Amino acid sequence: MHNTSCLRLCLTIMTVTGVWLPTALKSSHLRHIYYIFAFMYHLLFVLPIIFMEFAVFYQVLGNIEQMVDTSLLLVTHIAQCVKVCVMWYKQDEIHSLLMTLDSPTFTREDSNKKQILKDVxxxxxxxxxxxxxLVVVTGIFWGIYPMLKPTLCLPIQYPNIPPEYKIFPIVYLYQIVNITLMGIAIASIDFLVGALMAILSAQMDILSYELSLVGKINNKDDNANTDIRQDYLIIISCVKFHENIIKFVKDLEKIFGFPVFFQFLTSAIIICExxxxITDSTETTELITMMFYFMCVNTELLMYCYYGDLLKRKSERVVEMAYCCNWENADVRMQRALLLLMQRAQRTLVLRAxxxxxxxxxxxxxxLRTSYSYFTVLNERRKLKG
Known part of the structure; x- marks a missing residue:
């Protein structure tokens, strides 16, 4: 099992939605065909929706309720554009990260270590x-609730096409497909970052496990020099392994730092809106749709924060495991190598946006607190106008 096997679903979705060039096409002439496909996909399916949302937002300036309705998807799709641009601009670096993750540096043959990775x-x-x-269900509900309104309308109410027009069903279907595809494309990019952090946290567990082996592997061997040599090699391997993890985290932050930063800035607005x-909904289907969307947005944000927090806590555990190993019976050379690892591990490994x-x-x-503050302001303005 490859470390990146948990990414196969999100990579497939990103390939279909014109975001990810498959590894198999990277050195092939067919990559040019995929570039054309990706360009046409975004030209026909992404940009028109964003243009419609901008047009509607311009029309409803000054009306708080309608501005919130319109900007809800608009802000989400702007954040998506930022992520897609970064994905394409940093495509080679991301490919390199995934190859590194499947390299011998981050894979282990020991059954216990393989089990740690397998579980994660x-x-x-x-x-x-x-x-x-969850994203697909949200897209489906987004397509259903306009049908249950007293007056049928488009999910994105632009262009203003009456339901009796023959083109109305085509535009309706176009918007629903777009909203769903754009939603799963965004979710796939978010999951890519979260999954990489989850795998790194598993690597930290493996590092802690390797440190726990110091002084235990050859403790039944009659040759003490063999024990010392084996322990020293383990610690040197741990030092190099730790440095590789640190480098990977820095590369990950360098690639995705800005899009995650932009996501955090927009998340407060999206959650608030x-x-x-939800509080303004009067129809059950619309309320359910907004609840699902609320869950999607919070899950998206939680994925970044939870896995980032997990990586931070796992990195803090390395110092504890290094201290708890049998270093007191080691020679000076081994203690110095272990001290070097502990000094570096004291600087907690943190990803920043x-x-x-x-x-x-x-x-x-x-x-969430910031979103609640924005929500309170909007709600007060609505009450004053009401």
Missing amino acids: IQTTYTVSKVFIS TAFR GNMFELSMMTFSAI
Whole structure:
């Protein structure tokens, strides 16, 4: 099982939605055909929707309720454009990260270490299926609720086409397909980052496990020199392994730092507007749709923050495991190598968005508090106007 096998669903979706060039096409002439496909896909399916949303938003300026309705998807799709641009601009670097993750540096033959990775990979893959399914259900509900209104309208109410026009069903279907495809494309990119952090946290568990083996592998050997040599080799291997993890985290932050930063900035607005729509909804289907959308947005944000927080806690555990190993019976050379590892591990491994926001549960809580503050302001303005 490859470390990146948990990414197969999101990579497939990104390939279909014109975001990800498959590895098999990277050195093939067919890659030019895929470039054309990706360009045409975004030209025909992504940009028109964003243009419609901008047009509607311009028309309803000054009306709080209608501005919230329109900007809800608009802000989401702008964040998507930022992520897609970064994915294409950093495509080679991301390919390199995935290849590194499947290289011998981050794979292990030991059964216990393989089991640690296997458990994380299977759990992460299950999370991807649940998250994508949630987005698809949200897209379906988004297509259903306009049909249940007293007056049938488009999910994105632009252009203003009466239901009796023959082109109306085509535009209706076009918008629903677009909303769903754009939603799963966004979810796939978000999951890619979250899954990479989850795998890195598993690597930290493996590092802690390797440190726990110091002084235990050859403790029945009559040759003490063999024991010392084996322990020294383990610690040197751990030092190199730790440095490789640190480098991977820095590369990951360098690639995705800005889009995650932009996502955090927009998440407070999106959560606020979704909550506003929920409290303003009078129709059951619309309320359910907004509840599903609210869950999607929070899951998206939680994925970044939870896995970032998990990686942080796993990195803090490395110092503890290094201290708890049998270093007191080691020679000076081994103790120095272990001290080097502990000194570096004392600097907690943290991913930051734009060098400002730390990916942690504290940041998640801060964004929710900010969203509630925005919601309170919007709600007060609605009451004053009412």
